[in-house]
Amino acid sequence: MRQRLLIATVIVTALAAWGAAAASADVLNQLRPNVSSPVSLLGVASGTDISFTQIPVRLRGDLAVQFHGDQATGCATRGLCGFSGTVIWQPPSTGSIDVDSFRDHGRTEYDVSLDLSSQGFTVGPAIDGGTTTADVRFAPNGSAGSSSICTDAAATGADIGMPVNLRAASLTLAAASPSLLGTRCAGPLQSDIASLLARRVVDVATLFHGRAAVDLASSADFAVHGLAGTVTSTVELSLGRPRTQRFSDGGSSSKQPTVRTVVLSYRAHLDGSIVTHIHGDPSSCAALGSCGANGTFALRVHSTPGTLALGTVTRARRPLRDVLTALGLRKDGNPRGILVLGFFIVHGPLMYSVNVAQGANTCRDSGPAGPDAITLSPTGTHLRAEFDGALPAPHLRCPGPNVSQVAFGAPPIDHLTRRGGTIHLTGGSQVQDDGYIGRTAANLTLTMGPPKLLVSTDALRSANPG
Amino acid sequence: MPRSRQIRIEDDNAVVRVTDPGSTPTEPHICTQLAPVSMVLTIVRTHSAGLQATGLPFFSPPSSGDCAGPSDSLGAFSLPARRLPGPREAYDLSNTQSFGSGPYTVTIRSTLRARRPAGSAPGGPGTSSSSGSSSSSSSGSFPPPKEQKALVESVSMQYRITGISGTVTTTFAGRPDPFCAPLDACGASGVVTDAISGSENRFEFDAQRVVKRRVSRRDALGDLRSGRLMLLDTGVLVGDRLSANVGWPVGSACTDRLRQLNALDVVALERRRHANVLFGLDTQVEDPFRTACPGPAGADVLGSSETLARAVMPARDLGRKSLRIVLSGHGRFVAGSYAGSHSSGLTLAMTLVRVRAGTKVESVFPG
Numbered sequence: 136m137r138q139r140l141l142i143a144t145v146i147v148t149a150l151a152a153w154g155a156a157a158a159s160a161d162v163l164n165q166l167r168p169n170v171s172s173p174v175s176l177l178g179v180a181s182g183t184d185i186s187f188t189q190i191p192v193r194l195r196g197d198l199a200v201q202f203h204g205d206q207a208t209g210c211a212t213r214g215l216c217g218f219s220g221t222v223i224w225q226p227p228s229t230g231s232i233d234v235d236s237f238r239d240h241g242r243t244e245y246d247v248s249l250d251l252s253s254q255g256f257t258v259g260p261a262i263d264g265g266t267t268t269a270d271v272r273f274a275p276n277g278s279a280g281s282s283s284i285c286t287d288a289a290a291t292g293a294d295i296g297m298p299v300n301l302r303a304a305s306l307t308l309a310a311a312s313p314s315l316l317g318t319r320c321a322g323p324l325q326s327d328i329a330s331l332l333a334r335r336v337v338d339v340a341t342l343f344h345g346r347a348a349v350d351l352a353s354s355a356d357f358a359v360h361g362l363a364g365t366v367t368s369t370v371e372l373s374l375g376r377p378r379t380q381r382f383s384d385g386g387s388s389s390k391q392p393t394v395r396t397v398v399l400s401y402r403a404h405l406d407g408s409i410v411t412h413i414h415g416d417p418s419s420c421a422a423l424g425s426c427g428a429n430g431t432f433a434l435r436v437h438s439t440p441g442t443l444a445l446g447t448v449t450r451a452r453r454p455l456r457d458v459l460t461a462l463g464l465r466k467d468g469n470p471r472g473i474l475v476l477g478f479f480i481v482h483g484p485l486m487y488s489v490n491v492a493q494g495a496n497t498c499r500d501s502g503p504a505g506p507d508a509i510t511l512s513p514t515g516t517h518l519r520a521e522f523d524g525a526l527p528a529p530h531l532r533c534p535g536p537n538v539s540q541v542a543f544g545a546p547p548i549d550h551l552t553r554r555g556g557t558i559h560l561t562g563g564s565q566v567q568d569d570g571y572i573g574r575t576a577a578n579l580t581l582t583m584g585p586p587k588l589l590v591s592t593d594a595l596r597s598a599n600p601g
Numbered sequence: 602m603p604r605s606r607q608i609r610i611e612d613d614n615a616v617v618r619v620t621d622p623g624s625t626p627t628e629p630h631i632c633t634q635l636a637p638v639s640m641v642l643t644i645v646r647t648h649s650a651g652l653q654a655t656g657l658p659f660f661s662p663p664s665s666g667d668c669a670g671p672s673d674s675l676g677a678f679s680l681p682a683r684r685l686p687g688p689r690e691a692y693d694l695s696n697t698q699s700f701g702s703g704p705y706t707v708t709i710r711s712t713l714r715a716r717r718p719a720g721s722a723p724g725g726p727g728t729s730s731s732s733g734s735s736s737s738s739s740s741g742s743f744p745p746p747k748e749q750k751a752l753v754e755s756v757s758m759q760y761r762i763t764g765i766s767g768t769v770t771t772t773f774a775g776r777p778d779p780f781c782a783p784l785d786a787c788g789a790s791g792v793v794t795d796a797i798s799g800s801e802n803r804f805e806f807d808a809q810r811v812v813k814r815r816v817s818r819r820d821a822l823g824d825l826r827s828g829r830l831m832l833l834d835t836g837v838l839v840g841d842r843l844s845a846n847v848g849w850p851v852g853s854a855c856t857d858r859l860r861q862l863n864a865l866d867v868v869a870l871e872r873r874r875h876a877n878v879l880f881g882l883d884t885q886v887e888d889p890f891r892t893a894c895p896g897p898a899g900a901d902v903l904g905s906s907e908t909l910a911r912a913v914m915p916a917r918d919l920g921r922k923s924l925r926i927v928l929s930g931h932g933r934f935v936a937g938s939y940a941g942s943h944s945s946g947l948t949l950a951m952t953l954v955r956v957r958a959g960t961k962v963e964s965v966f967p968g
Binding site for chain 1 (some may be wrong): 627936
């Protein structure tokens with residue numbers, strides 16, 4: 136299933152980049168990530184009804200988390216005892232619940248999410264999602280340094296996933312991206328409070344009707360990983376009238392363009408680390424409470440083997456040698472205009488570890504990361520590979536900057552696509568964030584086994600590639 | 602170098618932090634808010650001072666958001682620019698300068714350095730240039746629709762505004778702890794009063810439609826009053842005087858007064874179904890009630906609406922010698938760290954100056 140997901144992702148990306156005519160909904164119509172082969176990825180299976188429903192939502196209320204260091208759950212070993220504060224998430228006043236319906240193995244499945252990204256015209260710069268504000272104080276015990284305060288704000292919760300089981304959608308704020316609690320200040324993680332947030336189970340059919348109120352108010356205490364406190368939500372959703380776009384099978388496929396999918400798949404794994412050293416920036420540390428801070432954030436990766444897919448979609452009448460040339464497998468074709476993309480989802484042991492010293496206090500934390508991803512795209516004679524860590528705030532429960540954990544590599548394409556091999560992803564960049572400066576160093580190795588070539592030709596239902 | 606270079610600066614995660622009165626190291630009072638920045642700096646060569654980078658007064662320059670701070674745009678500043686050596690075009694805009702803005706002294710400290718990204722061409726992403734010349738191309742564009750002559754039934758009424766006055770009052774207070782904390786609004790309360798006065802003295806109503814036969818002046822007026830003849834959107838800009846008074850429990854207070862033009866307007870739209878004219882006191886600016894004091898933003902007070910007050914007048918009243926329209930509106934809000942209410946009242950008095958009605962031949966676009 137994971138292999139299908141990877142291949143599908145490559146093709147979705149390729150198609151989306153292929154032409155403006157293929158609107159995103161059309162691309163979805165063609166490609167579900169959980170179909171059985173590259174052929175069926177192109178959506179020629181008959182009788183598949185897919186719809187996209189958007190339900191306008193008005194939001195009221197806030198989410199507040201008040202916390203303090205907690206001896207009983209190990210604040211001393213984590214250096215979190217001196218921290219206390221309040222984190223508040225305030226949603227935007229409007230958003231939408233998006234319901235994507237699709238067929239999978241003869242059953243209708245649903246993806247449901249609360250989309251709070253900025254929509255339409257705004258006078259000023261748009262804020263994607265809601266706003267999280269943190270007010271966190273650090274008061275060390277005894278003579279272990281001086282007290283400080285961290286105040287910060289961030290745009291968070293642009294997309295909130297709503298899990299669906301059978302036909303029951305769980306409406307909750309627990310799976311927001313970016314995290315509803317993510318700022319540069321110390322504090323609990325979203326995963327620490329996720330189970331305490333209200334979860335309203337609604338039948339998808341009821342959701343389709345819209346025009347309902349959903350109360351996500353709740354209040355509960357938490358004590359986990361060195362921090363304890365209270366989570367209070369007064370958030371309410373007011374669902375408006377839904378708009379549904381249905382996708383038919385587009386009639387006879389004989390009139391549609393025929394496309395060829397060529398995918399190289401490799402067994403691959405990723406190993407290595409990205410380490411960021413930071414310290415408080417004297418010019419801006421006061422407001423973040425980071426004066427005198429010194430720390431290290433490390434992402435260590437030893438991924439489980441998975442499938443790396445590198446592929447492309449073209450019109451079927453384009454000579455195959457052109458496609459194989461674009462993939463670096465031949466040299467006698469014309470690769471012009473063929474877009475090749477690759478994808479590898481990094482699963483398995485990915486671990487963030489944090490160590491931030493300030494005065495006599497050292498905050499230590501660790502936690503799982505990922506899944507992250509490596510994207511691949513040819514640039515002339517080389518294959519550019521890019522790793523982009525999914526977590527924008529790798530400081531976990533400790534205070535720290537928002538940094539990108541990025542690494543690049545660009546080996547010659549033909550050597551890799553023919554036989555597999557290794558790609559070294561490196562990178563060093565300066566960190567310059569509110570309250571912090573520092574440097575990131577990446578050293579990752581992507582190991583690819585020998586390739587398997589998959590070629591399929593089929594009709595595209597309604598997208599209109601150029 | 603071309604005559605100018607433009608550098609676009611965007612930061613979706615810019616944060617404003619304002620230390621409020623009564624703040625101490627042990628008990629800090631800090632107003633914190635996300636305040637995204639989108640601004641354009643134009644680098645030009647001046648005769649006297651070499652290269653200068655000037656902030657354009659559009660977009661969203663740095664601001665203090667809902668926290669206390671200068672109500673004037675912080676984007677209207679100039680920085681000396683210095684061309685940096687190297688293969689890629691680059692500028693050093695580092696500088697510190699101070700100026701006065703209302704009750705505040707503003708110090709801008711820039712550590713900006715701008716360098717064209719590797720591989721980008723002049724005029725590519727991040728920067729753009731202007732050499733003072735312009736060109737246009739019609740390749741790929743649709744041909745413009747052709748005008749044609751048509752018979753147009755029209756009514757034009759001009760009123761003289763004899764009186765326009767009113768107030769918009771917003772009262773607010775900090776929400777209960779902890780929701781008041783982000784904007785340091787715990788225990789704070791305030792009132793913003795906006796006194797509205799006229800800045801234009803004519804209000805014109807125009808209505809038009811294409812017809813097949815000539816109609817008389819009387820019939821055209823009848824069509825307007827019955828709703829058959831479509832009224833075009835119209836309006837007048839107004840002036841207003843803002844006064845804000847915000848207090849904290851520690852005893853300190855913030856007061857500010859300012860005059861502004863064109864932040865608000867009175868609009869008239871046709872409500873076709875009921876043959877009515879809808880008058881609205883609207884705002885087209887991002888935050889019409891922003892002063893140097895802290896307080897809720899206009900969007901917090903009004904939500905997604907742009908209308909502060911409304912009134913409905915039957916279309917049959919158009920053409921009366923005098924009109925007196927009373928607009929009103931009110932509402933409550935809970936947003937950010939504040940909760941409160943707003944109420945608006947505006948009286949607009951007008952006397953008829955002239956009426957033109959009938960049919961004429963005009964150039965129109967098809968459809």
